[in-house]
Amino acid sequence: MSVPPPPALRPYQIELINDLYRQLNEGHKKIAIIAGTGAGKTVISGQICAHAEAAGKRLMFLVHLDVLVGQTYQKMQSFGLHCGFIKAGWEEDRDAPIQIASVQTMAQRKWWRTWPADVIFYDEAHTTLFSRVGKAVLNTTHRDAVHLAMTATPERLGKDQLGEHLETLVASPVPSDLQAMGFLAEMKYFSMPPDGVADLKGVKTVRGDYDEAGLKNACDRPELVTKIVREWKRLVPGKRSIAFCVDIEHARHVTEAFRRAGIASDTVEGGTPIKDRQRMYADLREERILVLTSCNVISIGFDEPSVEVGLMLRPTQSSALHFQQIGRVMRISPQTGKRYGMILDQAGNLERLGFPEDIEEYRLPMRKDNGSGGGKPPPMKACPQCGRMVLSFIVKCPECEHKWVSERPMNLEDMVAIYSREQAHQIKDIPTLMEIFRDHRRRVFKSGYAPTLAEHNFYEHCGREPKASWYLGSIFGRRPTWEQQDAFFTYLQRSAKRIGKGSDWIVREFEKEFGPGTWEKMARMKPQRARQ
Secondary structure, eight states: OOOOOOOOOOHHHHHHHHHHHHHHHTTOOEEEEEOOTTSOHHHHHHHHHHHHHHTTOOEEEEESSHHHHHHHHHHHHHTTOOEEEESTTSOOOTTSSEEEEEHHHHTTOOGGGGSOOSEEEETTHHHHTTSHHHHHIIIIITTTSEEEEEESOOOOSSSOOGGGTOSEEEEOOOHHHHHHHTSBOOEEEEEOOGGGSOOOTTOOEETTEEOHHHHHHHHOOHHHHHHHHHHHHHHSTTOOEEEEOSSHHHHHHHHHHHHHTTOOEEEEOTTSOHHHHHHHHHHHHTTSOSEEEESSSSSSSOOOTTOOEEEEOSOOSOHHHHHHHHHTTOBOOGGGTOOOEEEEESSOHHHHHOOGGGOOOOOOOOGGGOTTSSSSOOOEEEOTTTOOEEETTOOBOTTTOOBOOSOOOOOOOOOEEEOOHHHHTTOOOHHHHHHHHHHHHHHHHHHTOOTHHHHHHHHHHHSSOOOGGGSTTTTTOSSOOHHHHHHHHHHHHHHHHHHTOOHHHHHHHHHHHHOTTHHHHHHHHHHHHHHO
């Protein structure tokens, strides 16, 4: 069988590799290579390895998952490279100029410690570089080598960050630029209302992310599993989909629910043999199944561009995991007529961690940037009674002693479309802009913040001011009850006190929501209501 020619590089990939060599020529020896999902990490790393072999260098290529050894070898073969393996079940060839090494197998073998590598390449560096073996290679056994650390997601959970270990970086264009170039698919996002996602109030954080046992109790619930099947049928029927679940039992429950609904589905597990995985991926590509569920198996190393939909069913605090999962459906697939990727977020991850289109630049994260473990400040919430901001796990407000109810009814409203800042700035459709503004108004009101925050958030999100007509009925609709008007009046009183506004501001804000003359009508009725 003939070996296909090496893949042609895109212009920005050539530029990235040239940037890398400029950094090396300037004397840097520890360099991050940041290339987001779909930027072509496989091609970039393969070309770097080909250049190293052609220059007579020895290179050790570290991977952290067994399944990635075969994928890496296929990549090397496409460039015609000569490889040995440090991996159980693969043939050793210590004379080969490139060694593909599993960090798990390296922990069991010793000969690599003295293998004269000129270059160490860390694949998925946010994991391999921080393994026990990775740290030994970097700091002890091969500290004089050139260290190249490739990742799509530089931020990682925990305090230890790439910036503590590397000197500089080179990077591909950010996702929005790759979309503009036609190398990534445009995206559509759908999410539950804020109080309709899994209830995480009782879920502890362990090593920077949600405790899996707590997540299971919150997410693996029949009403949520049934809900995502219903939303799939409503929003994305017939589209190839992958589901990111909490654990394998949750993944199986989701598969069973889809099957009961007459939708062909399967589950890929950590112990699924590689041949069976490949069969499942082919089944998805050929539409013999439409939904493939997993737990942490198709977040990394899964490359099936035809997949159009990602179901986010596992809440996370890890931006790396979050963007890896979205990236699974951002690949272009002209052969299958894929027009865009879609995310159905039942986990609240988009609101918690953001959108790939809103990444403005890549940087090397440092420990000092990351006091809470995920590159974000500690999660906060507003007291709905007095407005004080408190840590999200607080159950009793220190200001007014309001108590949060730990059990809340599950909101099973329909998912709604949501937009990244990059997407929202490009929207021209007035009804869509109006609905985005009204969503900001409803969220701010529910959180107890002053209504001026909705205007600020809308401007930041969409890059324009709301029209005066958009306010009317934005929170309560066109037929508000007396109780709703009274609640809004109380809310405005509290807001005015907090932000230093007078009674004329309260009147204006009231009539923005309920219409001209409604303030005077309410003022007349309020004494009558009080006497009843």
